[in-house]
Amino acid sequence: MTNQAAGTGTVSILRQSGNMTYAPMAGSPVAMGAGYTSYGIDVADFNGDKRADLVVGNVANNTNLRIILNNVASWAAQPLFGATILPGAGPNVVKAGDWDGDGKMDFVSVNRNGGNVTFYKGNDTGVFTRPNANIAVGTFPEIAAMGDLNRDGFMDLVVPNFGSNNAHLLIGRGDGTFNAPVMVATGLQTNGVAIGDYNNDGRPDVALSAFNAGNIQIFRNTGTN
């Protein structure tokens, strides 16, 4: 879990010791460094050692984004990678997966302050590159959901935009790139999303909640796949 103390953010890793009892693991909480406001978090093995690592967004800072590799003995003993990863502005939501299908884990970040999405290509050593230009979405995207909306086997992304009262659907091509985003108008200050098959026709639909409208909109998937 991330602890969003402005400028002094940390990440806590809790171990379940049975009976739903949780206790901090060695080295937890991990201090993320000055200027870090921890926000979104996701898990994947970024260096191919079969141990789950973490990627952590930083909504308040436009100059770093952290990868924490997992050495089991102590999270804090690991160096914090990512100081040299130049993210988009305010990378607050991160979604890990093998977005380009090369067997090595990647992630995308949704950048709240920049209003765009960045693909980070992993090389299985905890190091990432950004081979593609950022993809513009709306104003203040604060959350995202990943799923295979068109059922082609490639992951897609739904990004609600809190500041522009809409959401963007990004259909993945399976190589780390996306089709041009499709915008749908939503309620006032949309800030929640859940992908699910709400009419049981086998096609994933999208539910969006609007903070200031006090309602939920469900968009039925009318695709042919």
Ligand SMILES: [Ca+2]
């Ligand atoms: Ca690992």
Ligand SMILES: [Ca+2]
């Ligand atoms: Ca990959």
Ligand SMILES: [Ca+2]
């Ligand atoms: Ca897809």
Ligand SMILES: [Ca+2]
């Ligand atoms: Ca459906």
